[in-house]
Amino acid sequence: MTSRPRIDLNSDLGESFGRWELGDDEAVLGLVTSANIACGFHAGDPAGLLRTCEQAAARGVVVGAQVAYRDLAGFGRRFMDVEPAELTAEVVYQIGALQGMCAAAGTVVRYVKPHGALYNAVVHHESQAAAVVEAVRRYDPTLALLGLPGSVLLELAADAGLRTVTEAFADRGYTPEGTLVARSQPGALLHDPQEVAERIVRLVTEGKVTAVDGTDIEMAADSVCVHGDTPGAVAIATAVREALASAGVELAPFIP
Template sequence: MATIDLNCDLGEGFGAWPMGDDAALLDVVTSANVACGFHAGDPQIMLATCRLAAERGVAIGAHVAYPDLRGFGRRPVPTTSDELFADVVYQLGALRAAARAAGTRVSYVKPHGALYNVAVRDAAQADAVVAACAAVDPQLAVLALPGSELLRAASDHGLVPVPETYADRAFQPDGTLVPRAQAGSVLHDAGEIASRVVRLVTEGQVTAVDGTEIAVDARSVCVHGDTPGAAAIAARVRAELVAAGVGLRAFV
């Protein structure tokens, strides 16, 4: 039986401001990318999210980011490699403590937003992120787009590289994501998204915005937690994967 992991960005509220339906999403996904306080999240939210994930047997990943609460981590922040290394170490330390207090552990890292998009292409930024991960825990996996500098750096530092794809994002012909500033970059129709994911998993193909067919080899599919109707979309994706004979299992 074919199997796939479903990952989702969670714990992205801050103080009194919630973001998404984490409890509902954790009933669907198999891996949770938990915000570490730099783009979203705070100590209480981090701990609560880890506890919910532990109760459901969902794997936990550190969703590390640039320090950009106002911009939700979606704006590039000028930084040196040393600064970025320290920022990732700090975020990992905080989430690892929360996970331990919740009776679970952090098993992988997935950068968020602008940091993800920069480190996919920028070797220096990717190396700083992954070197920090390796310094904290050499058993961590790194989740990122196939062919990215992040996965290359993971291999170079002896970490486990895990290729992922996206359920609700449009793709450019080179396999990268269409920037969010462009119209049509995020998909919203649950039926369309679910059908596309089933094809991604069972056929290894997705159609880019220009009609190009792209080969995709991924071990995980990301469903965004901050998209309107995210819980319903994720549930539809899971249901159609199961109906297609695909098993759902965390990659770690």
């Protein structure tokens, strides 16, 4: 008897700042199984972060720290040549800040996911990847690291004895090499809920995804991300969740 396919559904949340509201965190939290919550460096203010942690706790959604470059103005989407020791300290700081919010909300940080430009950098940038791994190791080596399959980040994390979790993106385009298409390029973002849902069902059940040039690439993932700031994020997450359920895929957090 074959086992039922299983996948985690995550989203980047807690990214509103003051009067500037981004996404519908409460609605998305009703659809996902894990939440990558901002830590105040690229987005998020204390009141909003606490509220998002409280909502995640109330719904039983697993919380991860979404760490980033210290770049509020650029939403963490600009590469920064941060010295490794400084980056390690800044990642430790961010995890600690979100853990404080989680403690007040009755939950805990269970994993770490880099955001934006840092996420893309640590796919290949060895010194910055090592700095992120060192931060997690020193803060709490039981935390998992979520990242792109085949990335230097996950390779170094595994070497350090950390738990690694591979991630695919529902609403982002892929290059033939399996990396994300830059947001400035055509095909970077996908908006049609049905197209996205069909794409993710194929990824989970067949281990394949179509790249931006039309070729198929092999990809295995433990978790699928729907960006909370993508226009129509709630509709996309709903379509993905329903399509996976219809295909017999179990939705569950990668951390029990």
